[in-house]
Structures are given as structure tokens and as C-alpha cells.
Amino acid sequence: MTRAVCVKCGQGKVGAFARCLSCHYDPEKEGKEVQARSLLLSDRYLTVSQLKEAGERIRSGAGHPFDEAEVGEVAGKLPDRATNARIGLLIGGVVALIALVLVVFVVAVFLALRALI
Ligand SMILES: [Zn+2]
Numbered sequence: 001m002t003r004a005v006c007v008k009c010g011q012g013k014v015g016a017f018a019r020c021l022s023c024h025y026d027p028e029k030e031g032k033e034v035q036a037r038s039l040l041l042s043d044r045y046l047t048v049s050q051l052k053e054a055g056e057r058i059r060s061g062a063g064h065p066f067d068e069a070e071v072g073e074v075a076g077k078l079p080d081r082a083t084n085a086r087i088g089l090l091i092g093g094v095v096a097l098i099a100l101v102l103v104v105f106v107v108a109v110f111l112a113l114r115a116l117i
Pocket residue numbers: 006007008009010011020021022023024025
């Protein structure tokens with residue numbers, strides 16, 4: 001069941017960001033603009049018959065008549081990968097800090113116990 005169409009070759013695929021089995025084009029590795037176009041060529045924006053038509057147009061070489069304003073709008077709503085990386089870094093930093101405090105605490109308790117004996 002086709003739920004999206006490859007932006008590059010027009011082959012049907014399971015999801016907007018799925019790698020194309022035919023030409024191996026992977027929207028996940030491309031920029032937001034390609035991802036926006038991929039979303040616009042999925043069942044989120046098109047009916048099954050529209051997807052079929054779009055696929056046929058791309059395969060014939062005519063291409064899909066994207067609404068560039070819509071592409072920009074959809075791209076703007078996509079999560080920013082840089083922001084995600086920053087949040088990941090922040091969480092990693094906090095976890096590392098907690099681990100460090102824990103280690104210092106355990107060493108302190110160990111030393112205190114040794115001093116008692
Ligand atoms: Zn493809």
C-alpha cells in the first residue's frame with residue numbers, strides 16, 4: 001500500500017521519510033526542504049489517487065508541481081535538528097554531573113568509613 005511517493009523517482013513507499021527502495025533516496029539524510037517535499041508527497045497531504053498521479057508524473061519526468069510557499073511553510077514546522085542536538089547535549093551534561101556527584105559521594109563515604117575503622 002503506497003502511503004508516500006519518492007520525491008526523486010516517483011516510486012511508492014511506506015512513509016514520507018522512509019528511504020526509497022527503488023533509488024535509495026533517503027529524506028532523513030537530506031535537508032528540511034526535501035523532507036517538506038516528501039511530506040507533501042505523502043498521505044498526510046494527498047489522497048491515494050493523488051499520490052498515484054504524482055508518482056506517475058514524477059516517473060514520466062514531468063515532476064510534481066509543488067506550491068513553494070507550502071513547501072516553506074511545512075519545512076518551517078519541522079523540528080530543528082540542531083535544537084534536538086543541543087537538548088541532547090544538555091541532558092548528557094546533567095547526567096554526567098549527577099554521576100560525578102555520586103562518585104564523589106561514594107568515595108567520601110568510603111574514606112569516612114575507613115577512617116572510623
Ligand atoms: Zn526513489
